[in-house]
Amino acid sequence: MGRRTTVRGRKTGVVSRCTRNDRQPSILKQLRLPTNQSMTTLLLSHTATAQRTPELQLDRDVAVHLGKRLLMQRLATCLPLLVVDAAVIAGLIATAIFLCGAPAAISASPLGIVTAASLGWVLVLVSYQLYPAFGLNPALELKRFTSASTIATSLLAIAIFGFTPFEFRSVLMLGMLWLGSVVLLPSARYLARRQLGRSAWWGIRCIVVGDSAIEYFNSQSPRQLAQLGCRVIGYVRCPNLYWEEHEADDEGLEYLGPTSELHDICRGVDAPSLLVADDQSEFSEEAMGQIGLHIPRIERLEFSAAGYSQDRCPGLAPASHIENGLLQPGNMLLKRALDVFAVVAMFPVLLPLLAVIAASIKLTSAGPVFYRHRRIGRYGREIEVWKFRTMVQNADKVLEVYLAENPQLRHEWERDHKLKRDPRVTRVGVFLRKTSLDELPQLINVLVGDMSLVGPRPIVTAEIEKYAEAYPLYIAVQPGLTGLWQVSGRNNTTYERRIQLDRRYVSTWSVWLDCYILTRTIKTVAFCEGAY
Template sequence: MDARRATRRARGERLLQLGIAAGDVILVGAATFLAARGNIRVPVLPVTNDINTIATSLGLWVVVAWMLANVVRGTYARAHVGVGTIEYTRVLGASGFTAGFLGISSYLTKFELSRAFFVLLFVVGVPLLLGWRWSARRIVQRLRERGHLLTKVLLSGSQERVDEVATVLRREKWLGFQVIGALVPASGFVDTTPAGVPVIGFTHETAQNALASEADLVLFAEGAFPAPVDFRRIAWDLEGHNVQMAVVPSLSDISSGRMAMRPVGGLPLVHVEPPQSLAASRGLKRTFDLLGASIALLLASPVMIVFALLTKLQDGGPVLFRQIRVGRDGQLFECLKFRSMVVDAEARLSSVSHLNKNAGGVLFKAADDPRITRIGAVMRRFSIDELPQLINVINGEMSLVGPRPALPSEVRRYETDVQRRLHVRPGLTGLWQVSGRSDLSWEDTVRLDLYYVDNWSIVQDLTILARTVRAVFASRGAY
């Protein structure tokens, strides 16, 4: 591998890590200063000592302790910067460790640490750190999408598995993986794989090809090596050459929360928890839906009133569009939306069938549907037309987060695997909403919905809701 190129890449990664750490130092210092100088009295906490004097004497040590906790917890690890939730989890863990350390140290040394300072320090500091990490992540992802901070990836395995992995890496450009070539078994050598990945060598010459192609990472998929000992030899050959290695298991669409690595007798067994479709239909999610929908309906009511009046004044037609959709376990319900099309839109469907972007698919998609009204176009752009579905959520017919609510005509065309989407309540938003909306193909919509059904968690619901706000204001794929 070209030593100068490797040095430049390593320097760029170090600068990124140092930049994030510098931001943490500034924000921890700011939180300490605000907690010490804010002079905010917390009514439920007694005043122990002069908060300014004590906090000022502790300020520097608080910053040092918090930063050391971040380092020990691995919040600056290269593998977790810009992707996944582990970075956020470790930031929270480091903050909790710092809080525990300060509390226990004050107790053991009988130091009268101001309780108001202690509470304000973390009430202010933790959101600042998480917000900074989120902002830094957006910056890193934008840089990767524009061709910076890329990791050159060499894929090794059978042509079919190489293409599957390459498709994911090319689709998710924000991950920063640049596929530079593939290694396939000698028996199946071709110039390129069916998906267009150039084949540059054989799997039994992985180390030589990785060094010759200047790859940063070798991804081993199914078919990359016939026996475990072959992988071990490849690792020996790449030792000291600054080439990372990763194995893609023969699993797909399974969240990390359902997998756990448990070595048994030297075998790295991956234990997989059962699908979570039953948990996605029980009390915790229903309680979350009721509280969330009630609050959202209260906050959104002024906007809903305005657009209800505009819709009525536009052509005198009904404000709401009521349509039968298929809910959990195939039960039919009346889905509510603000009417965004002309009154006779259903009757005019055949006249616009030639505009369907998804010809031959289950869904009807038209970017320039002439049936959409002017007010309707605005509502669709920002998903305002879907706000009445909050009533469906409160009624228990829908969920805040879930698969897209399907029409009966669509369900009749479902294949066996797709029927699994009906195991949970359909959602007001979902992975399909935050991943491109109408820009997605039918296959991608199904894949995302099935992933959600099998890997449900309350944390995932909160993440999707947060991403929905961004997707709505970006208006990507909204028509």
């Protein structure tokens, strides 16, 4: 029998079994996954990333697969708890009505009232982020249950006493509801977690990175972690020249492979969540952002061997959190539905304006009304972006002559791909650019799915080099008609600031952020902020 060795990090006592002939035991071989994909997005310095930008491509299959898995795992984690809580609430309300008698306000249809009250109560629980409650500190979970029950009982009291005279039995019923919910909801959740923790399908599947993270999870009971909805599959490590071989029989987390294979490992074990130790200096914020192209949920945490943090399970304290919501199918569907609805709703209002602009262009300068330009869209594919024509027909020649006569402006052009005084722009074009009305035809791109209402502005091939390591973040989402850059100064800011804003949008996306940007866009367009 071949000699078995282990790989041990020098800083910790964490041990992972592997054979001598396989210093980086590859789970890819066991899963029969392809290994020809270069994981060049990981752990690269700015210079190295800039040099290898053409290789930094988003693997759509990995991203979509893990996004779907996160959605399914969240639903599987959430729904059983939701059913248990709803059953407890409905049972409490029915019992309180049976023991105390139904108040006059609900005596006509008690079944309908029980159903409506239970639904409203559950919505209050949802607002307190009690689902799916992944890795939630039990003490904080108890606090949220108590606060939510108090709010729900108060709303029910307003509904009862707002329509009927004061009755003592109503007060007694509400008191029973509040006390019963404060005691029974956490108790039922605890029993449900104990039972669900035994099922392999329940919880979010995670992979950990970092010495302190590995040490922490090796010291925890797998059953306790499973009851918190945390399914730790194993760990990955950055290759280290100082690893040493030791013979040991220690058991711990399974070593899944090096970080260079992280994306394929996550796909192979269906783990859409990554827990990164705060002491893992190799995982810079930039590297985490690039990993997030494929892994929809990443948490950077501080790990300690004991103690309860404020809002996480024992020993875990949040340091930073990255979650690319746009990799999750539900969010993608919601964003697409909002885009289509908004465009269809705006078309009847904008149609007369579009007709007036088209007529003005046609009457004041020779050439077509519309202009199409090739840009880079999601997943790096080329798209044709529609605009109202704002330039003369021989625009390229005019620009070439102008820059030759004004060499001092060439730097401005190479830096921003824009000129404050562009000789190619027509008289109508100046107005359209100032008001951003020249971009209205891009609603067609939104309607056909090439763009979104909100997102990073579409770039040309020459700008890929400027985005450098941020380019994979750009192609992770649909380009937008408006975006965070447009409402944060636009052309009055630097190109580096534009890239930073695009990064922030991708890593912090939410429906409310889109609504905020759309609202701010109205003000930006009305006052022609940063447009030329």
